[in-house]
Amino acid sequence: xxxxxxxxxxxxxxxxxxxxxxxxxxxxxxxxxxxxxxxxxxxxxxxxxxxxxxxxxxxxxxxxxxxxxxxxxxxxxxxxxxxxxxxxxxxxxxxxxxxxxxxxxxxxxxxxxxxxxxxxxxxxxxxxxxxxxxxxxxxxxxxxxxxxxxxxxxxxxxxxxxxxxxxxxxxxxxxxxxxxxxxxxxxxxxxxxxxxxxxxxxxxxxxxxxxxxxxxxxxxxxxxxxxxxxxxxxxxxxxxxxxxxxxxxxxxxxxxxxxxxxxxxxxxxxxxxxxxxxxxxxxxxxxxxxxx
Amino acid sequence: xxxxxxxxxxxxxxxxxxxxxxxxxxxxxxxxxxxxxxxxxxxxxxxxxxxxxxxxxxxxxxxxxxxxxxxxxxxxxxxxxxxxxxxxxxxxxxxxxxxxxxxxxxxxxxxxxxxxxxxxxxxxxxxxxxxxxxxxxxxxxxxxxxxxxxxxxxxxxxxxxxxxxxxxxxxxxxxxxxxxxxxxxxxxxxxxxxxxxxxxxxxxxxxxxxxxxxxxxxxxxxxxxxxxxxxxxxxxxxxxxxxxxxxxxxxxxxxxxxxxxxxxxxxxxxxxxxxxxxxxxxxxxxxxxxxxxxxxxxxxxxxxxxxxxxxxxxxxxxxxxxxxxxxxxxxxxxxxxxxxxxxxxxxxxxxxxxxxxxxxxxxxxxxxxxxxxxxxxxxxxxxxxxxxxxxxxxxxxxxxxxxxxxxxxxxxxxxxxxxxxxxxxxxxxxxxxxxxxxxxxxxxxxxxxxxxxxx
Numbered sequence: 178x179x180x181x182x183x184x185x186x187x188x189x190x191x192x193x194x195x196x197x198x199x200x201x202x203x204x205x206x207x208x209x210x211x212x213x214x215x216x217x218x219x220x221x222x223x224x225x226x227x228x229x230x231x232x233x234x235x236x237x238x239x240x241x242x243x244x245x246x247x248x249x250x251x252x253x254x255x256x257x258x259x260x261x262x263x264x265x266x267x268x269x270x271x272x273x274x275x276x277x278x279x280x281x282x283x284x285x286x287x288x289x290x291x292x293x294x295x296x297x298x299x300x301x302x303x304x305x306x307x308x309x310x311x312x313x314x315x316x317x318x319x320x321x322x323x324x325x326x327x328x329x330x331x332x333x334x335x336x337x338x339x340x341x342x343x344x345x346x347x348x349x350x351x352x353x354x355x356x357x358x359x360x361x362x363x364x365x366x367x368x369x370x371x372x373x374x375x376x377x378x379x380x381x382x383x384x385x386x387x388x389x390x391x392x393x394x395x396x397x398x399x400x401x402x403x404x405x406x407x408x409x410x411x412x413x414x415x416x417x418x419x420x421x422x423x424x425x426x427x428x429x430x431x432x433x434x435x436x437x438x439x440x441x442x443x444x445x446x447x448x449x450x451x452x453x454x455x456x457x458x459x460x461x462x463x464x465x466x467x468x469x
Numbered sequence: 470x471x472x473x474x475x476x477x478x479x480x481x482x483x484x485x486x487x488x489x490x491x492x493x494x495x496x497x498x499x500x501x502x503x504x505x506x507x508x509x510x511x512x513x514x515x516x517x518x519x520x521x522x523x524x525x526x527x528x529x530x531x532x533x534x535x536x537x538x539x540x541x542x543x544x545x546x547x548x549x550x551x552x553x554x555x556x557x558x559x560x561x562x563x564x565x566x567x568x569x570x571x572x573x574x575x576x577x578x579x580x581x582x583x584x585x586x587x588x589x590x591x592x593x594x595x596x597x598x599x600x601x602x603x604x605x606x607x608x609x610x611x612x613x614x615x616x617x618x619x620x621x622x623x624x625x626x627x628x629x630x631x632x633x634x635x636x637x638x639x640x641x642x643x644x645x646x647x648x649x650x651x652x653x654x655x656x657x658x659x660x661x662x663x664x665x666x667x668x669x670x671x672x673x674x675x676x677x678x679x680x681x682x683x684x685x686x687x688x689x690x691x692x693x694x695x696x697x698x699x700x701x702x703x704x705x706x707x708x709x710x711x712x713x714x715x716x717x718x719x720x721x722x723x724x725x726x727x728x729x730x731x732x733x734x735x736x737x738x739x740x741x742x743x744x745x746x747x748x749x750x751x752x753x754x755x756x757x758x759x760x761x762x763x764x765x766x767x768x769x770x771x772x773x774x775x776x777x778x779x780x781x782x783x784x785x786x787x788x789x790x791x792x793x794x795x796x797x798x799x800x801x802x803x804x805x806x807x808x809x810x811x812x813x814x815x816x817x818x819x820x821x822x823x824x825x826x827x828x829x830x831x832x833x834x835x836x837x838x839x840x841x842x843x844x845x846x847x848x849x850x851x852x853x854x855x856x857x858x859x860x861x862x863x864x865x866x867x868x869x870x871x872x873x874x875x876x877x878x879x880x881x882x883x884x885x886x887x888x889x890x891x892x893x894x895x896x897x898x899x900x901x902x903x904x905x906x907x908x909x910x911x912x913x914x915x916x917x918x919x920x921x922x923x924x
Contacts, residue, residue: 220602220882221921241892305754306746307686307763322686327694327748329899415695416749416895432575433884435599 207448214441225438232442242443244418245426248333252422253401255337256344260397261390263345268352269382282353289347297410300339301326304411326412329419336407336420344400348393355389356382387466395458399451423447528818529561533590535573535803536566537645537772545838553825560818570803574599581605586808589819591644594632594804595879595887598718601640602881606806608638612820624829624845626868628800631876635717641804642823643844645835647772648798648867648874649704651791655784657682657765668788669766672708672734675791679744682765689744691764692735693755694898698891699878700799701768704790705731707797707875713890718880719922723890724912731793732904736897749895770801771867774840778861787863789870796873802841842867881922889914 214232218225236242271281288296303310304325311325325335359382367377405424408414414421414429427447431440532550536542543566550562567573570593580586581603592600600606613621622630622639629643655665661681669675679689692701699713706713709727714720722728739745759767760780768790777785789796805823807816825831829847833854836843848854849868858865880886893911896902902910 219921220599223602223604301751305751307758308761322746324746324748324750327746327750327899329748329901413695415892416899417892417901429884429888432578433571433888434882435578435603435884 210441210444210448213438214445216438216441218438218441219434219436228438232439236439236442236446241418241421241426245421245423248419248421249402249423251333252337252340252404253398255333256340256401257394257397259337260341260344261348261393263341264348264393265352265386265390267345267349268356269378271349272353272356282349285349286346288343288345293406294410296339296343297407300335300407301411304335326420327416329416332412332416332420336404336411339407340401340404344397348397351389351393352386355386359385391458391462391466395454398454402447402450402454423450527559527561528812528814530563530588530815530819530822532562532564532822533567533573533577533587533592534564535568535570535591537570537803542839545835549826549831549835550822553822556825557818557821560821562822578603578605581808581810584810586810588811588815589805589807589822591803592806593877594629594641594643594646594800594802595877595883596806597632597635597640597879598881599883600806601635605809606640607809607816608640609642609807609820610638612817612824613639616824624847626842626844626846626871628871628874628876629842629844631716632800632879633804641806642827643804644802644827645772645839645841646800646802646804646844647770647841648800648870649700649768649790650771650774650798650867650870651766651788652759652769652773652777653766653786653788654759654762654764655786657687657762657783661765665784665786668786669791670789671791672793676734676738676742676744679738679766680742683742683744687762688746688758688764690738690766690768691745691750691755691758692738692768693752694749694895695751696891697752698749698894698898699887700801702728702732702735702890702894703799703875703878704768704797705735705793707799707873708790708793708795710794712799712875713878714876714880716876718883719919721878721880721886721890721912721915721919723893723915724908729905729908732894732897732908736900736904739898740900748899771842772802772840774863774867775838776840778840778863787866789866789873796870798870798874799877800871800874801877836864840864842871880919882918885918886915889918 213225215227215229216225217228217231267285271278271285291299306312306322306324306327309325312323315323323331325331363381363385364377367381372380402422403424404422405428408420408422408425409428412420414425423443424447427440427443430436430443534546546564546566550564553562554560565587567576567590573590574592574596577587577590577592578599581600586605625643628648629646630639633639633641633643651668653668658665661678663678663681669678675690682689694701703713706728709731711722711725711727713722713728715722739747755764755767756769756773756776758764759769760777760782762783771787774787790798805826807819807823811819827844829845830851830853832843832845833848833851835841836848837853837857843849843854849858849865878887878890890911893902893907896910897904897907
């Protein structure tokens, strides 16, 4: 009893600094946010008034909120699978490449290193109608007056394309590490047995990379719900909320409408979404994956 | 409680907007130390210290200011505050550059809620009702009375004062103000067989010219949308009769036949007449398009005048926006506000500073440096302004248009109201809704957003 207390006490002591920060900057604010989400706290109420679940009710009747959530699901569906596939492809390529391997890896990884605001400005130019890079490119095919960021049906695709470009290189790094962890003997054995390259990938490489895929997909999925800076620079969620995403909507509600109660309620929804994603990983997919 | 709210959300969002007010206290203490220690060093504060203050203590002011147009304005502002401190050795002003108008509003209001407001700040004139709802600012009538009351105020252009006053009180003093004007490319006018000295004066002419000027991958006209859709809609509303809101900021009139006609006219320029790009055009690409010769005409703030003057490789003209029933443009830009939860002494010092920054000669110079309209009539009587206008007559267009100008959209719950209207205008421009449907929806949503202020 005493010994185990001493041993556990030591462990707790080691955890204490992180725990303290977690409590102070994560759990405490979350608790306060959840509390505030039950109040009407906006410009018309000098002192917040308790209104129970009214903010949540209003939210689910709010057209913009529904649009934002739909956009976010679309955005996740658009960025996550493609981003991961591209990352895997680039990793396999960069791993195999005999010449210029270092160059290849840094070229793929480079977009990750540029600050978000700079990226947004670069892409703002790329998408400019008439003389932007995209328009120049498409003008060879006789199309050049597409207003990528100003057309409701196109703006999400423009965003998705940019984020895939930005994130695939980052995820590639994890796949590269994963590839290097796979035992060489497996490949040698397959070679001796004369197994084809595609079968090797399907039966050995891909299954053994599943833990990485899982990790990357969680990161990608949560990232899809955390995007805000590009919207701020490039579209402000427009036109007519076509590119508005949850975190940007929270920012608008909090710091442009000054509706703190509603912003807290929206934050609570976001926390719930992120927890759900983590829970699916933890209780669902994780058990089906083979770790060696 | 309020402080807690903001902190929680900021932390939960993982944003560092509050960094501004935290560091604010530090800089104050630093200035303090400097003054106590340094006598007559080369800095602005030091020079102020060299002249002994009457009672030895100094009043310190924190001054937040945004920059919304191009150019090295930080240096201009800092030079102006240094001049002020030379003239007022017992006051130390600490200018803090706070980003765009929106950034400045966020920093200021977060400061207000955590009981650490700036002492004086330049914010959009349309923030009036939000600041009042937060109980953040003081009326300036007592100070104005000391300066001669109405005589003092009457030197400011009335169109600029509209956003400063409500219920008989004056809450802010105009500083960096603008209106929307029409810029046009004279070379392209000539090429299209139009008289380069005769810009379109009516909606009908505008449409006719824009159609003539469009073609070959070039546009006749561009009107920016992102961020300012409501502002541009206001031009059509004012030209067709009436503004969009009541002066008390509690009601909006979006859904009128005149406004529907105005929005329809705007939508048709792109959808029907193909004289303007379809969809939503970005605020900052419109001037580049104009300078690149991609569009023959543009609606834009007069704040861009100096930029266009410096960068246009062709002969350009500036004129009033075309009229329907009358000429019209909303005003825009930033005003000085003085904050509530600070010493009386600081408020008095802040008033001195505001008065100094808007003095006639200084207003004239500020206008020349930036392209903003000088806020006082007397500024246009100064020698320097007369000389400048003689050399560059376009500088007077925005001033002359003020006669037909009116308040920018400003209401209670302004952030949401502006967003509601902008979203609807965008929906119309992208053909998701007809102009009538869009404005009907905007009216309904806005009435709901204003309901709690009309009890």
